[in-house]
Amino acid sequence: MAAMGRSNRADRGTGRGRTAAQPQPAATGPGGRTHAQGPLSRPVGSGLAELRPDRDRPAAWSLLIDGAPQSMVDLADPSHLGFEYQRRLGHLIDLAAPPGRPLTVLHLGGGALTLARYVAATRPRSRQQVAEIDTALTELIRTELPLERGWQIKVRGADARSVLERTPEGSVDLVITDVFSGARTPAHCTTVEFAALAARALAPGGWYAANIADGSALPFARSQIATLGAVFPELCLVADPAVLRGKRFGNLILAAAHTPLPIADLTRRVATDPTLARVEHGRPLTDFAAGAVPATDTTATPSPLPPPTAFS
Structure with missing residues (x-):
C-alpha cells in the first residue's frame, strides 16, 4: 500500500489512457466524509491513520499510516487512480479482460479499497474479495469513505497469506498483492511458497x-x-527509470502469468501516464535480476525500510 512515488496530480480528472467501461454513478451521490469536515486522524491496528482532503478534487481523500501515503480515494469518481503505482496496477486490471467484462479478483491488502473500487466501477458485476488484517482501518474506511451499494466486495479481517491459502484452486482471474506492514512488505508474503x-x-x-x-x-x-x-514463466516489471537506476526509493509493479502478458499494450498505456515509467520483460528483465536468489519461507526477509526522505 505504501506509495513512495508522486501522485498523478498533473493528470487528475483527465482519464487519459483508459478504455475500460465508464463507472456507474452512485445512486445517492458520493456520500461519506466531506472536505468541510476537515482531516481526520485515528489510531488503528497498523498505526495512526490519517485521512487528508485532496486540494484538487472536492470528494477525494488520501490515506496515510504513520505518515506514509497509502492510497487515494475519490468518492465522486472511483475510476480515478491518484497514485502512480495504483495507476500502473489499473492498467493491468484494464488489460486482464475486454473492457467492461466482470472479473473475479482477490486483493491481498486493502487499505482504502482504492483498487477494489476501481474494479467495481469499471467492471460492474465483478466479484471481489479483500484480505485486510487491520479491521479497525477497514471500519474507519467503511464509515468515512463508504463503498457504493451493489458492489460485490467482501472484506475479510485476516492475514493475506491465510486468505490466499483458503482460496479455492482456479477460482480467481486476478490476484493483486499490495501488502504492507507500515512501509514494508512482510517476509511471509514474498516467497516462492506464497507465489x-x-x-x-x-x-x-x-x-x-x-x-x-x-x-x-x-x-x-x-x-x-x-x-x-x-x-x-511470464514476467514483467513496471517502474520509474530513476527507481530502476537506484537513484531513488520507490514502487515497482510486478506482473506474472502462465500465458504471455500483453507487453505491447501495457507499454502503450504506461506511456500515456503523466509520470515516466519503463516496462521491462524478457531478456532485459532476466539480465536485471541476474544472480538474484528466490526467497523461500526459510530465507525471506521483509522489504527494506524506506529512507527518511521517502515521503517528504
Whole structure:
C-alpha cells in the first residue's frame, strides 16, 4: 500500500489512457466524509491513520499510516487512480479482460479499497474479495469513505497469506498483492511458497500482480523477480527509470502469468501516464535480476525500510 512515488496530480480528472467501461454513478451521490469536515486522524491496528482532503478534487481523500501515503480515494469518481503505482496496477486490471467484462479478483491488502473500487466501477458485476488484517482501518474506511451499494466486495479481517491459502484452486482471474506492514512488505508474503499459492488460486489465463518497494541496488526487487520466475514463466516489471537506476526509493509493479502478458499494450498505456515509467520483460528483465536468489519461507526477509526522505 505504501506509495513512495508522486501522485498523478498533473493528470487528475483527465482519464487519459483508459478504455475500460465508464463507472456507474452512485445512486445517492458520493456520500461519506466531506472536505468541510476537515482531516481526520485515528489510531488503528497498523498505526495512526490519517485521512487528508485532496486540494484538487472536492470528494477525494488520501490515506496515510504513520505518515506514509497509502492510497487515494475519490468518492465522486472511483475510476480515478491518484497514485502512480495504483495507476500502473489499473492498467493491468484494464488489460486482464475486454473492457467492461466482470472479473473475479482477490486483493491481498486493502487499505482504502482504492483498487477494489476501481474494479467495481469499471467492471460492474465483478466479484471481489479483500484480505485486510487491520479491521479497525477497514471500519474507519467503511464509515468515512463508504463503498457504493451493489458492489460485490467482501472484506475479510485476516492475514493475506491465510486468505490466499483458503482460496479455492482456479477460482480467481486476478490476484493483486499490495501488502504492507507500515512501509514494508512482510517476509511471509514474498516467497516462492506464497507465489505458488497465488498461482494455484488463478483460473486458466489469470494474472498475478504485486506492488513492492525498493531502492539503491534494488536487491529486494531482484529477489522478487527471481521468486516469481521460479513459479511463473511470464514476467514483467513496471517502474520509474530513476527507481530502476537506484537513484531513488520507490514502487515497482510486478506482473506474472502462465500465458504471455500483453507487453505491447501495457507499454502503450504506461506511456500515456503523466509520470515516466519503463516496462521491462524478457531478456532485459532476466539480465536485471541476474544472480538474484528466490526467497523461500526459510530465507525471506521483509522489504527494506524506506529512507527518511521517502515521503517528504
